[in-house]
Amino acid sequence: MLEIEIKEAISGAFKSLFDHTISIEEISLQPTRKEFDGKYTFVIFPYLKITKLNPEVSGKLVGDWLVANADFISSYNVVKGFLNLEVSDQKWIDTLSSISTNDEFGILPANGQKVMVEFSSPNTNKPLHLGHLRNNFLGDSTSRILAANGYNVMKVNLVNDRGIHICKSMLAYQRFGNGETPEKAGLKGDHLVGKFYVKFDQEYKKEINELVESGVEIEKAKKEAPSILAAQEMLKKWEEGDQETVALWEKLNGWVYEGFDQTYATMGISFDKMYQESQTYLLGKDIVDEGLEKNVFLKKDDGSVWVDLTDDGMDQKLVLRGDGTAVYITQDMGTCERKHGDFPFEKSVYVVGNEQDYHFKVLFSIMKKLGRNYADGLYHLSYGMVDLPSGKMKSREGTVVDADDLLQEMFDTAEKHTTELGKIEDMDADESKVLYKMLGLGALKYFLLKVDPKKRMLFNPQESIEFQGHTGPFIQYSHARISAIVRRAKTLEVSESFNPSAVGDLNQREVDLIFRLTNYVSALQESAEEYSPAVMAQYVYDLAKDYNGFYQEVPIFKEDNK
């Protein structure tokens, strides 16, 4: 890449001028601000100790050396401690040529490394909601970025298909279901099961209220309400493998999976492998034994097993209960090990909400103490909650934004805007449907991805369905117009306007655009290492914005279009 070449040249300049070696990694190069001349800026300030000269003189020396010795640097200027470098036309021509002839532009060759990306991780007792959408889009986007960077990526989904929550749905179905099915109810399977989960909660609350009215303490009532006891009993039966219970569990989960599959298909998201917690929840106990053997864990008098992480700034953590039953971290250790066994990765990304920051810190620290060679490659892609203007989403208060509903709303809005603007009069119904989906999904994905993942974000339904401004459809629209130029260039036979060799005739804005494009690719490469879809989103947006800004000043086809 161009940037690397410039850095190498700067390094050469320091070697030759000051007999000092600076590595390419430590050289900081940034795009020149648009109010100054130049394309790349090298900040001299940090190197004044080496040059032992003032900023202006240092910049001039380096600039002169570069112009004399690096043929792709055509000129330079120094403002205070900023050395602004201009890249020669020939270099742009070469760069653009290599881009236009490279079908794999932006995609790096395989690097031989495996990375597993776990995301989505739904519970099977209710449908996906807005929070899951942020998770899914982050996971999917990260996977794509990593794949484009040459990693062998395996996308996995660990479904939480067991536990007290699904028993609650099962119980309510048993009582109130009357043999209902998704077909009969005309509901997606996940929505049907979610309905019974809500039903359970209503009954449970009713029972608590009755108990409290009869004089029972509220905490006690919560523990002793008949519904919750029945749910616990059902979980126990499930764990014992009771046939009837397992059959019911399979039936309901089957419906939920069908519903999820539909939602994933709508979102355009797929997985290479599914894990079920029902298959992994017993894992990890052998690792506890191993940890005891290696003296990483210690057993207390009551038989419980602990790990001491005070050296790493954490506290002591329980890894196995005194009665020998597992805690969350136990199964996560086991699942981690199994995942690595299935797909021996160098890196493994967990896309999980930030309420589990501490949990993953603990998990990774344990795996390291156990001497797993892959432990350094474990990464928690932590993201913040999605808030609504009314505040936090709460399922019990019915303020949850359902994923299917939201997706449909986006598609409907796309249709409404598109028809109002009269954009697609020559399209048939199928084509236009594809278009609405592309627009609606683009808007939603961009809206959720443009925010720094770790930050809590606000989802305003009104704004999210707007297609103007800093949105996905803005970028899609710009792309459509760029494509139109290329199309017309071919039909009008003025394609030389787009011939790389004509780059010398392009105006400043156009060259800027090309510059942005090359910059975009290097950002693609760097940001992938930092798992940052938000950075990618910003670059694409900037590019589209630059394009829209300059096109009105230089309409290329003005003359040919009479």
Next chain:
RNA sequence: GGCCCCGUAGUUCAAUGGAUAGAAUAGAAGUUUCCUAAACUUUAGAUGCAAGUUCGAUUCUUGCCGGGGCCA
């Protein structure tokens, strides 16, 4: 109580320790013979507070004040 994350225009978001803190949206004023006006141009508007580190701090450190989370 201990630990973790976040405080930037009215609002929603940007800004590897660098130049005059960028966008979008809402407000005001404009632009359709044009590669599709889902666009473009102009205008006004912000770093919670207080110290410290240094050539330079939205960014790093400490304290305080707010918001959220985790652990009991």
